[in-house]
Amino acid sequence: MTTTLLQPGEIEAAAGDIPELRLPPADLFLTRAHRLDQLAEGHTLGDYLRFVARLARAQQAALDAGPAGEPPAADRLAQCREYQMPPLAPAGLGLPAGWRDTARHLAQAVKSGLPAPGQAVLESIPDSEDAWLDAQATRLIEGNTQDLDAAIAPVIGAALQVHWTHLARQLHPGHVARPEHPNLCPVCGSHPVSSVVRIGGAANGLRYLYCVLCSSEWHVVRAKCSNCDNTRGIAYYHLEGKERIVQAESCPACQTYLKVVQQEKDPLADPVADDLATLTLDLLMDEAGFARSGINWYLIHGLT
Template sequence: MRQGEVAPKGAWIGDPLGGVKAPEPLILPDPARRFTNTASRLEALSGGHPMMEWLRFMARLASAQHAVAAKLGPLSPPAQAAVEFAVEARMPPLAADGRRRDPAWRDGLAMLLDSFDAEILRAPAVVTGLRDRNAEALEALADGFLHGDLDVADAGAVLYVAAALQVYFTCLAAALPASSLRLLPQRGLCPCCGSTPVAGVVTASGPTPGTRYLYCSLCSTAWNYVRAVCVTCGDSRALALKGIEGDAGLAKAETCDTCHTYAKMLYQARDMQLDPFADDLATLGLDILVSEAGWARHAPNPLLLVG
């Protein structure tokens, strides 16, 4: 199937991290694996890392997300007719910035906070403050995060809100009727929820190695995006790959001199165990160097909006 065409009636198959039979346009997340894979990878990367303690904290957060996903279970996606209407209008069926959320996400947030012991938290006061907020205040905080309109004073609380929303939208995306979906005209946005990607992965296995998939920072959906095309502006004339000299070459920044942004690319050939969500966090040093050189990141990692 070519990108943008009507999806076939057959089921979508494949695993973007393990190779696919053909370059599938999109692959829905598996909540049973998404967060536990990230937690395991963060633990593996933390040993000897300059940010070891922080990565281990993020690994614990991912483990808590996994537990919440298991407890929440399957969520009810939009009705089939609503999905088809959105797809026909070339809109994401889970539009994160406009969809009315199920209160289940707040239950997930409460479970997420319960999973932490007070003595290991970096900011117990932040967690206590979140527990004290009523439903209306929590929904306002979620709206601020999803619309990119946050108060600096809420930066600490947003980490946990973002983590809870990741679980909620990942569970929703997993329940969508995959055969009804198609990519958006704005190829750099998630076809399920319309959010920006956290990173791209270039596959190394399967019959079509070298395929690039972008991974949604919110609902964890992966979708195919042509290589050597800017994720931000779609230009291909002024791209370059920047990396840290002497490292393993797992992560590179694809910079664009047309719009002066960059997107992070991860290469499976360098490590078959990579996880886009974990490896993006662990390669923060690359972001710092590229940003200092004058390029702005295509979109932030939602778990890096604090500090």
């Protein structure tokens, strides 16, 4: 089914009151794990959602342990802000020290309970050479699926998320300018996973894009394509018989879509977990001729 939103920005707050950037909270991976376990009940992808929940818990433990890495110096942050550059862009930082150790630890932490083939796949991560792991991480960050091992990519991505989330948590919103390209994260320049309409506080009713890498969120007005800024003919698709917690926002101009997760429909809804649990909606949007503009590293179908 599809509905059309007729009044762009109808519930947006006054411009001066909008929190433009939301940096990641300390417990985000644990919260995600709880949501994944909840979504797994009775779901056709239940086993995989539970696996990702274990991975998210391992990410939380790694984040709590304080991974290596410091944000750029004050003068570099000021320069990035002046020129509207994302301060944590991978091209400028390079791969963080210790990220491979994190990937190997995550692989060991989640392989138990998997079928033998799955365990064998994850065992390849501790056994792999550093250069190969670095190459896999670079391809994932760049969205280059050529020679990317999709089976281990969720763990590679999870390790990178731990380190970049750690870095983002050390920033202050004042360190970060509005992005030159609004469809990319102003903190690290990565693509969004999905968008989320938040509830509560100053962010109530506002839509934020959610970064696949550093877990930051940035405000983008509703009823506007997050990929090309078009505001005409935006339509919303949802799965029949669902509560419309997750909708696919489609754009006729660029023929792309990005999911919108509605927390007002379920306060526990998570922009990553609920995106992952609505794979059927992705398949329907593909059949309708729309390409996905966001990516979810927990399932590599989202790479574009």
